[in-house]
Amino acid sequence: MTKTSWDGAQILVKSLEAQGIEYMFGIPGGATIPIFDALVTTGTKIKFVLTRHEQAATHMADGYARATGRPAAVLVTSGPGATNTVTGIMTAHIDSVPMIVVSGQAATHMLGKDAFQEADIYGMTMPIVKHSYLIHDTNHIPRIVREAFHIATTGRPGPVLIDVPKDISMAPFVGDPLAAMELPGYNPEAPAPDPATIQAIADALLRARKPIILIGHGVIISDACTAIRTLAEKIHAPVTSTLLGKGGFPESHALSLGMLGMHGTAYANKAMVEADLILNFGSRFDDRILGVPARFGRDAVKIHVDIDPAEIGKMLKPEIVCLGDARQVAEALLKVVGNPDTGAWIKHINALKKDFPLHYRRTGGLKMQHIIEELYTLTGGKAVVATDVGQHQMWTAQYWKVDRRNDWLSSGGAGTMGFGLPAAIGAQFGRRKDLVVSVSGDGGFQMTMPDFATACNHKLPIKAIVLNNSYLGMVRQWQELFYADRKSGVDLEGNPDFAKIAEAYGALGLRIKRAADVRKVLTRALEYDSGPCIIDVQVHKEQNVFPMVPAGKALEDMILEPRPRRGRPPVAARKK
Amino acid sequence: MQNNFTHTLSVVVANKPGVLARIAHVFARRGFNIDSLVVSSSMEGNVSRMTITALGDPANLYQIIEQVKKLVDVIHCTDHTGEDVVVKEMALVKVHVGPAARTEVLQVADHFGAESVDMTESSMILMAVGDSDKLEAMLKLLRKFKVVELCRTGKVLMARGELPT
Ligand SMILES: Cc1ncc(C[n+]2csc(CCOP(=O)(O)OP(=O)(O)O)c2C)c(N)n1
Ligand SMILES: [Mg+2]
Numbered sequence: 001m002t003k004t005s006w007d008g009a010q011i012l013v014k015s016l017e018a019q020g021i022e023y024m025f026g027i028p029g030g031a032t033i034p035i036f037d038a039l040v041t042t043g044t045k046i047k048f049v050l051t052r053h054e055q056a057a058t059h060m061a062d063g064y065a066r067a068t069g070r071p072a073a074v075l076v077t078s079g080p081g082a083t084n085t086v087t088g089i090m091t092a093h094i095d096s097v098p099m100i101v102v103s104g105q106a107a108t109h110m111l112g113k114d115a116f117q118e119a120d121i122y123g124m125t126m127p128i129v130k131h132s133y134l135i136h137d138t139n140h141i142p143r144i145v146r147e148a149f150h151i152a153t154t155g156r157p158g159p160v161l162i163d164v165p166k167d168i169s170m171a172p173f174v175g176d177p178l179a180a181m182e183l184p185g186y187n188p189e190a191p192a193p194d195p196a197t198i199q200a201i202a203d204a205l206l207r208a209r210k211p212i213i214l215i216g217h218g219v220i221i222s223d224a225c226t227a228i229r230t231l232a233e234k235i236h237a238p239v240t241s242t243l244l245g246k247g248g249f250p251e252s253h254a255l256s257l258g259m260l261g262m263h264g265t266a267y268a269n270k271a272m273v274e275a276d277l278i279l280n281f282g283s284r285f286d287d288r289i290l291g292v293p294a295r296f297g298r299d300a301v302k303i304h305v306d307i308d309p310a311e312i313g314k315m316l317k318p319e320i321v322c323l324g325d326a327r328q329v330a331e332a333l334l335k336v337v338g339n340p341d342t343g344a345w346i347k348h349i350n351a352l353k354k355d356f357p358l359h360y361r362r363t364g365g366l367k368m369q370h371i372i373e374e375l376y377t378l379t380g381g382k383a384v385v386a387t388d389v390g391q392h393q394m395w396t397a398q399y400w401k402v403d404r405r406n407d408w409l410s411s412g413g414a415g416t417m418g419f420g421l422p423a424a425i426g427a428q429f430g431r432r433k434d435l436v437v438s439v440s441g442d443g444g445f446q447m448t449m450p451d452f453a454t455a456c457n458h459k460l461p462i463k464a465i466v467l468n469n470s471y472l473g474m475v476r477q478w479q480e481l482f483y484a485d486r487k488s489g490v491d492l493e494g495n496p497d498f499a500k501i502a503e504a505y506g507a508l509g510l511r512i513k514r515a516a517d518v519r520k521v522l523t524r525a526l527e528y529d530s531g532p533c534i535i536d537v538q539v540h541k542e543q544n545v546f547p548m549v550p551a552g553k554a555l556e557d558m559i560l561e562p563r564p565r566r567g568r569p570p571v572a573a574r575k576k
Numbered sequence: 577m578q579n580n581f582t583h584t585l586s587v588v589v590a591n592k593p594g595v596l597a598r599i600a601h602v603f604a605r606r607g608f609n610i611d612s613l614v615v616s617s618s619m620e621g622n623v624s625r626m627t628i629t630a631l632g633d634p635a636n637l638y639q640i641i642e643q644v645k646k647l648v649d650v651i652h653c654t655d656h657t658g659e660d661v662v663v664k665e666m667a668l669v670k671v672h673v674g675p676a677a678r679t680e681v682l683q684v685a686d687h688f689g690a691e692s693v694d695m696t697e698s699s700m701i702l703m704a705v706g707d708s709d710k711l712e713a714m715l716k717l718l719r720k721f722k723v724v725e726l727c728r729t730g731k732v733l734m735a736r737g738e739l740p741t
Contacts, residue, residue: 034706124596126594126597126598126601127601127605130648131647131648131649132594134593134594136593151648182590183590183648184590184623185589185647185648185649185650185651186648186653211646266585308646309642309646310639310642310643310645310646312642313638313639314639382710
């Protein structure tokens with residue numbers, strides 16, 4: 001950044017580059033043409049990826065960040081270009097994913113005058129960003145970009161929006177490209193773990209007979225994985241994770257209970273109910289894992305380790321609170337923990353695993369679980385898996401054991417349908433050598449399906465699996481179980497032939513209709529390397545995900561088994 | 577089962593655009609009604625001070641304070657409810673009053689240390705400064721006259737002695 005005759009757009013691109021941005025996803029428009037031009041004139045190293053929709057661009061940046069731990073940028077135009085990013089920003093925000101969103105904006109003197117494609121994206125996104133900027137002076141650009149990165153990637157990460165009016169990007173830059181940050185109110189450094197609190201946790205652990213470690217996304221973000229594993233092995237405690245904590249502790253480990261919560265494993269939920277100590281690292285005690293907060297861990301000593309003071313006491317009142325970085329806390333704890341007597345507890349846990357395993361019937365139609373299990377076997381679990389949202393997501397979470405951090409990409413807090421495919425695309429850009437699979441439902445897949453083109457253009461060898469039950473399955477399940485099977489607005493009639501969609505893009509389209517074909521077709525997909533493929537898997541239409549803790553119920557109210565289908569009431573529409 | 581009462585917070589913020597909107601969002605989202613809000617400059621040029629009084633449940637307020645502290649442009653945020661602090665506000669009151677009752681109004685004003693800052697044949701504006709209780713008491717007495725306009729600044733606060741606010 002030595003040349004001084006840059007304009008705003010050019011200094012913006014150079015500043016982003018200086019922060020190590022590798023990829024930028026998005027779509028141009030009037031307000032961003034100067035910035036797109038700067039991508040050319042600066043000869044930047046940043047690779048721009050043209051997407052088909054701005055929402056997909058945000059999920060790509062999100063997937064890239066979750067899979068690599070590094071942020072990517074999104075570049076969109078003003079008005080509709082900017083508003084199309086709202087879902088993706090919200091998805092990243094609630095899951096603490098770093099992201100830089102640069103939006104073009106109408107010229108400064110037109111703001112507030114309903115100019116063409118003027119939208120107050122800065123105002124609209126205020127509650128869903130970690131921070132945001134509307135640039136008022138071209139000379140502020142390098143400082144703002146530096147601040148944006150610092151904010152997005154430190155402490156509890158999150159998205160930062162930078163709104164750039166067109167006159168700002170076109171004006172000459174005469175400022176300091178190395179201008180320092182001005183963030184007097186931002187202190188992301190986690191406080192060093194308080195020794196007295198660490199000792200209190202160690203003492204509580206020593207007294208515990210039935211301890212359980214609960215891990216959330218914080219463990220992955222802070223890379224506390226090794227420390228947590230050593231800790232679990234040392235104190236001999238089982239580990240369960242939230243949907244986003246998957247991969248924070250190897251799920252193939254004997255001490256792993258897999259995921260807990262609404263569709264968690266029966267043994268994880270039962271263990272949670274029985275535990276006398278719950279040691280939570282970096283999970284925000286989300287309502288999908290608590291069930292009823294007042295009934296969660298009623299008799300247990302609850303310990304909450306979190307970097308964000310605003311999470312402490314938000315959902316429940318823990319007995320011990322430890323503010324800090326999950327990794328630093330786990331490492332400090334390792335130095336002082338003793339050996340609690342958990343022999344009987346582990347024995348009991350193993351019995352629970354044996355008595356209440358995940359299971360499904362292989363007969364009576366093709367099951368989603370079968371696909372996930374087979375894929376797991378064929379790949380040895382060595383893949384980055386991005387899911388969409390719905391039944392397929394929960395089965396994938398149950399059956400796909402994640403052993404490494406950053407190998408599991410799922411929209412947890414937001415539950416954003418349409419996340420899976422673009423997240424997988426972003427992940428593959430960041431991890432060229434790794435196998436990347438997206439698992440979507442037929443509903444969510446169609447929300448961002450046009451960006452299959454992006455995967456094709458870049459010949460990304462993604463395996464896009466569509467678990468096709470011709471329904472918005474998860475909603476249909478709720479209607480069946482809690483609304484006397486009155487189906488309303490869930491029938492995805494008119495679905496396309498997804499394999500043919502792939503072919504229309506010149507990509508490989510595969511189809512699975514019978515259990516007998518699963519291995520053969522998945523093998524074919526895994527061998528195919530010259531671009532993306534779609535595997536349209538036509539599964540049983542009316543399967544339900546169990547275990548299930550119904551909304552508003554406590555973990556101990558978990559439903560284990562589907563009720564017999566014979567007794568099902570007739571479909572309301574057919575009554576007449 | 578909400579246990580509402582009034583809290584007085586002092587928030588020190590970097591003087592950046594949007595910071596007020598962000599703080600207001602946090603309160604609105606959690607159902608806290610802001611009763612009064614005073615934004616003013618502070619000793620340092622690029623730092624502003626806000627004094628916010630709001631009605632709501634203390635447990636909820638704890639969350640709000642933490643959320644407000646999390647905002648990038650917020651330097652600190654403290655709840656001064658129940659602390660040893662000086663809290664003052666100012667009120668302007670316009671009373672429609674002719675020559676006949678003027679003396680009585682002025683007596684009330686005098687008692688509360690209020691000044692008359694404008695006077696016409698038929699009206700008068702009083703300016704009162706002090707604790708909210710004092711202002712309330714004065715307003716109560718003035719009610720028997722024709723009070724037509726009232727404007728209060730909202731509370732400003734400062735910790736007593738050497739304690740910083
Ligand atoms: C954008 C968005 N719209 C609506 C929903 C509500 N929703 C949650 S799961 C679901 C059904 C998903 O259907 P599909 O993608 O086919 O997956 P399935 O449950 O059948 O596996 C819906 C509509 C959502 N999570 N996201
Ligand atoms: Mg479906």
